[in-house]
Amino acid sequence: MKQVLVLMLVLLSLAGCQSKKEQQVWTTVMEAEVYSISALSGGQIKQIFVSEGQEIESGTLVAKLDDQQLRYSLEQLQASRRELEAQRSLYQSQIALAAADLEYQSSKQLRNEKLYEEEMIALQQFEDGEIIKKKAELQHESARKNLALVTAKQASLQAQLKSVQKQIDDCVIVSSFSGRVESVFYDEGEMLPAMAQLAEIVNTKSMEANIYVNEQRLASLKPRMQVKLRVNGYKNELTAQIVRISNKAEFTPKTVLTPDNRTVMVYAIRLRTGNAQGILKDGMPVDVYLP
Helix, strand or coil: CHHHHHHHHHHHHHHHHHHHHHCCEEEEECEEEEEEEECCCCEEEEEECCCCCCEECCCCEEEEECCHHHHHHHHHHHHHHHHHHHHHHHHHHHHHHHHHHHHHHHHHHHHHHHHHHCCCCCHHHHHHHHHHHHHHHHHHHHHHHHHHHHHHHHHHHHHHHHHHHHHHHHCEEECCCCEEEEEECCCCCCEECCCCEEEEEEEEEEEEEEEEECHHHHCCCCCCCEEEEEECCEEEEEEEEEEEECCCCEECCHHHCCCCCCCCEEEEEEEEEECCCCCCCCCCEEEEECC
């Protein structure tokens, strides 16, 4: 009887070990993606439209910078553009008139040349014709140079207009991400430097985590494979998907070292799970059960 009891205990122990092997657990912490909202152009903050803790969608207006001086500069540049357009029209007209006059004087002087060769006009008349033709050439060339100069000024002015307009557009700061406003680092009325971080957004709809497995366990894992998650205080199991498997072995990270595993070579497994109900929090510990 005693031998039977010992045998039963051994079998139960083996069954327990098998169960533990099948239910091997990895404990990790959830990580939320954190995005930075920055200002491309600097300026004084005129208005902030979001607050910490607020859930926002991509495209949400976050803040506006004071663009009054920029708009004044834009108006000045636009006035200069209109002036240059008027000058361009004038020089184009001058070129047309000068070209027509040059064509006429050239044709007339060609006739004078033949008449002079036939001794039908005096030398003085022929030379006067050359002078008039030369003046027509100079007027035509001058009009062309003026037009080229205006064209160059217009190109430079257009670049300035584009630059100022972009700065005005950059005064409207919009979020490119959906999530929760974790932090706002400036207040209305403060000066925001160019490229400075205005706010921090945490993606609460999707969470990620890393676990580390040895080479033997790695063989059974594939991308897009589903794994189970358990969270303290929540009775239902959650699921996550393997999104990345490292191709390079590494020593067990310091954050998960124990005296038994500190020399073990492991592979990082990246997990991702949806969080539409907001159950998971950034930094929350979870247990991961691999199939």
